Every structure is written in C-alpha cells, then in structure tokens.
Amino acid sequence: MRICAILNGGGHTAETLALVEKLHNVEPYYMVDAFDHLTISKVKKNRKLYVLSPRKRNTDSKIISGFRLVLTMILTSLYFMRYRFRAVVAVGGTLTVPVMFLARFCRIKTMFVESVARVYTLSMSGHILYGKVDVFAVQWVTLAKQLKRSVYGGIVL
C-alpha cells in the first residue's frame, strides 16, 4: 500500500528512513523540502514529493512563512488526491503538524513517532499532536509512563 513519510532534515530524516524500513508491504513516498539538497540525495528518484518547508525557526518573517505554508498545503492536498495514500508517518519537525492535520481531514491514517531525543518531555509537534493522531508512539519507557494515550514502540534507529 502507498504511504507518505515526511522527511524534515537532520536526525528526523535518519529516524523516518529507519522507521519506514521496518514497516512491511508498504510503498513509501517521501515528502521533502525542495531546497534541502542533502535530504533529497538520500531518497530514490521517483519517490519524492516536493513541498516547501513552512518555517525555519526564528530566521524568516511570518508573512513569507505563512505564504509558504499555504502553498505547501495546496501542494500536499494535490499529492493526496494524486496518490491516494493509506497512511502518513512522521517523526517530528516543521512539516509534521500541518500535514498531519490535513491527512486527518482527508481521512488518511496518521502515525506519529516522537523523536528519540525526547526522554522526559514532548517536543513541540508532539504537544500539538498528542491525542489527535491514530497512533502516537514514543521511543522511551520513561515518556510512555507519563503519557496515558501513547504507545511504547522501542528505539527506531
């Protein structure tokens, strides 16, 4: 089945690629920022969905990032129409929250895995998405004990 994995650069990319490798019988498509050359080089040629990353934290103005977000949402909904994904998976980062909410709106299943860097507290995208996705998995037992509606999944890397 076709699924969409969101790559956000850096450690998030490494974790998402490791996560997708562990899922059986899936045909993954990767959503990447069109200007992130390092991440693009790690993905197969015809499995890329180019969008624009909405916000580089504290580095650009709200108007420009708002414009980027709107463009990304339009592109993402076109991709969703074109490919008919069954599920969306993500491990946090800038693109996660808007795309996950759009996926819920389009009635696509969503799986969020909290980053391995978070042992005791949730990340910003984790805070927003907690309880709003189909599967909310965390990678440490210490975090899973605090959060009632999360599932412990083990270290993905």
Next chain:
Amino acid sequence: MIFATVGTTSFDELIEALDKTIQEDEVIIAQIGNGLYMPTDILFFRFSQSLAKWYEAADFIITSGGAGSLFECLKSNKPFLAVENKSVMGRHQRELLDYLSKHGFIFMWDDLSNIRLGIEQAKEFFPNRKILNMMEYYSLLFIWMMDSDFWGNDIYG
C-alpha cells in the same frame, strides 16, 4: 585518525577547540556542517550523503549530541566522545545525553577548553551495549492502525 561530526547544524566551538589543541602526530578530519569557523590544522568537509565510511575509517569519533549521530556511533562499536551543542533550539540535546550517560551507554564531556582530557578518558571508557538489543514494535503498531475501523473509532479504547 580522529573523526569529528557536528550533524546538520553548526558547532563552531567544538571545531575551534579541536583545531587549537591538535597534536603533531595526529590526523583529525571534521564534518563541520554550516559552521562559519574555518579550521587551519584539521581537515574538514561540510556535508556528506553518508558518514558510514568515515565512522569505519576512524579510530576515535567525536560527535555532537544529535540523536542521529549518537546512535550511528553506538552502532559503529568505536570509542567515541559526545559533546553537547548548546546553541541548538531549546537545548534539547541535553535530555538524551543525560539519560544515555547516566546509564553508562556513552561518555559525555562538557568542558570544551579541556577537550584533550575528555578524549583521553573516553578512550578508556567501556560502554554498556544493552540499548541496541531493545525490542521494536513499529510494524505491529502499523498493522494494528490499518486494521482498526476507519474514522470515528477510538482506538485507545
């Protein structure tokens, strides 16, 4: 050969400390990311598609606290030293580094002005390798998510 990596962001303080304290009979190669500091005595490059070959060639690795590089180092079975990058957003590396070093998985060093001492101590450190044998449930979680009823069924019970 000592290999130093800073991940996708920049970590000029570490590169500078290594550059100033290099010894005569020593080769240091560094991946410096977006850093602005140009080292004079150590060899460097900015990004690479995969750092696996560098980890393999190195005798000793110095890494920032990013989750991706930390777990790659843990898997490489080489002695390594982890240094926290204090300039990243929200200082989120601290959480993972504290947890891992508390349980004896890694050796962490904070004092950048005295980094040679850290390298000497990290070479004698014997890590706990239990962490790599942890169970993973992501494939099961994914199947469970796809099997549960479409829309409106509370999978958390």
